[in-house]
Amino acid sequence: MNQKQIRGGAGEEIAAQHYADNGYIIIRRNFRVRGGEIDLIVENEREVVFVEVKTRDKKTSYRPRESVWGDQQSSIKYAANIFLSRSKMSAFLQPRFDVAEVWLDGDDYTVNITENAF
Numbered sequence: 001m002n003q004k005q006i007r008g009g010a011g012e013e014i015a016a017q018h019y020a021d022n023g024y025i026i027i028r029r030n031f032r033v034r035g036g037e038i039d040l041i042v043e044n045e046r047e048v049v050f051v052e053v054k055t056r057d058k059k060t061s062y063r064p065r066e067s068v069w070g071d072q073q074s075s076i077k078y079a080a081n082i083f084l085s086r087s088k089m090s091a092f093l094q095p096r097f098d099v100a101e102v103w104l105d106g107d108d109y110t111v112n113i114t115e116n117a118f
Helices: 003-021 071-086
Strands: 025-033 036-043 047-057 094-105 108-114
Touching: 003 025, 003 036, 003 047, 003 094, 003 108, 025 071, 036 071, 047 071, 071 094
Parallel strands: 047 094
Antiparallel strands: 025 036, 036 047, 094 108
């Protein structure tokens, strides 16, 4: 594994813990289909949330969520549609797309969730 993959995995773990600490159930991690990938799928009593996790060092000068647009949004939505069609989840759960920004600073971190990001 390279440094970027290690940092990304750590960010996904931190984001998953953040959702769990806030009452969400982790349904799936790293859901992949041809043409799309979703980092985290979580749910609460009302929503199924498809989460793109972006992990950056504190010294990064732009918001990580700014890198999630266009084709990436389309591929996440595509994968979400496939996941929903294959799952036995309640049709009453509202889908939502979040971007979880994880900022790393040594052993410290900050998490910022943008709900309904796209």
